[in-house]
Amino acid sequence: MERIVSEESNVCFCLIGRYRKQVPQKLEKYVKCLGYREDLQEVLAMTDLFLNPKRMGAGGGAVYAIGVGVPVITLPDCDVAASVGDGFICNSYDEMYDLTKKYIHDNDFYASQVKLCKVRSEEGYSVDLASEIENILHCVRQDSKKRNEEK
Secondary structure: OHHHHHHOOOOOEEEEOOOOOOOOHHHHHHEEEEEOOOOHHHHHHOOOOEEEOOOOOOHHHHHHHHHOOOOEEEOOOOHHHHHHOOOOEOOOHHHHHHHHHHHHHOHHHHHHHHHHHHHHHHHOOOOOHHHHHHHHHHHHHHHHHHHHHHO
């Protein structure tokens, strides 16, 4: 976020859901903590982009974003990536930054991604439950391994 706001003064990051950390003071004017929202789809419809850092959760929110025509940028190996599929996945935070800048400045690219949202939404989401459970278990194992390494 700091890299983006250092170059783009017209952005606002909305944090939806539980966020326990303190927003750094230099980002306060760019960040709005909205908490849990009953009206998630309506709130997402007012945004331009759904950014998903590496974490567990938010797959449903990402599907809602796609459904209202809001493109997603997510890292791989998380439930959001499994939910939105190719076309919205990047491989690193540097690539996420570059894509965010592209969405901001390349109107044709942004429009093509909005069209991809509509295609995905119209296709619907057929879920292979066994694969989804295996993906979730994989993410949990990775998270557990990382936590054990940090100890």
